[in-house]
Amino acid sequence: MSNLQHIGSEPVEETLISHLVELRNRIIRAGASVVFVFIGLVYWAPNIFRLLAHPLMQNLPPDGKLIVTDVTGSFFVPMKVTMMVALVIALPVVLYQIWAFIAPGLYRHERKLVVPLVGSSYALFLCGMAFAYFVVFPTIFRVMAHYNAPLGVEMTTDIDKYVGLVLTMFLAFGVTFEVPIIVVILARMGIVTVKKLRQIRPYVFVGAFAISAVMTPPDVFSQLILAFPLVILYEVGIIAARIGSHKG
Incomplete structure (x- = not known):
């Protein structure tokens, strides 16, 4: 009698290895989809950053501006923003790879439930980001500019800190929705x-x-x-x- 445990007719080790190989392939495909979208967008990275900065720029006083305090900030910050945009665009592919990996272990009624939940979750996350961009950002930046005016303080911010704030708010409102x-x-x-x-x-x-x-x-x-x-x-x-x- 062999001491090697079996699952059905397949040894446990072979089953585990096959699952790990499939998981690796799914991760590679998900990552490749993000990289593919990023490569397609990287040429427009400065435009994407300007679009992200638009709500702030619209509410800055005439002497307000965005600044760079890091030598490489003007290059890496737009790249970071573009990568985040690529992740959001490629998220359906990433979610599909996750779904394809776990689907065989789910019951039929669970599979029927997961697909609409994943689709609606993605749609709601985008709605949360849109709400933050079109409603929250202009309001907050307008309020902040109003607070700075009586102090006689020049309103400037580093682009890296601005992106950090914006991404945090995107995540907060995306999860909220x-x-x-x-x-x-x-x-x-x-x-x-x-x-x-x-x-x-x-x-x-x-x-x-x-x-x-x-x-x-x-x-x-x-x-x-x-x-x-x-x-x-x-x-x-x-x-x-x-x-x-x-x-x-």
Whole structure:
């Protein structure tokens, strides 16, 4: 009797190696898709950066400007922004590679649930980024410029710090817009019920304001811009979870 364990008719070692090989191939394909998009966009990296900086430039005073404090900043910062854009564009391919790897281990009803959840998650993340770019950034930068004016302070910022702030805000609002998906998943998995979601509503509201205080600039208006969407999206999640429970 061989001491080597088997899964079905395949040895455990062979099964593990085949999974690792497939995982490696999936990672390579996902990474290649991001690199491919990046190469296609790199020529327009300065334009992409100017587009990202547009909300700030529109609200700077006449003497305000963006500056570079690092010798290589004017090259690497637009490259960083372009890579982030490439990742967002290639994200459907990346998500598909993840899905293709885990799909064989899922039940049929789980596979039916994952596809719409992944698609809606991507769409909601893009909506969160769009909300940040078109609504939040102009508002926050306008408020910051207003605060600086009475102090007689020249409003300038390093492009690397600006990109860091913008990417943090993109991530914060992108994740914020995922709240309905998270609520639906928790309800579908039976971790919480719709009734429980309603009961913990006051704690969620307090948590929304606490999260917004950490993720946004330290002014009340900016915090409200993040907190209110969190509250509204949580309510949307409850409605979606209730509809899903009736269908289930």
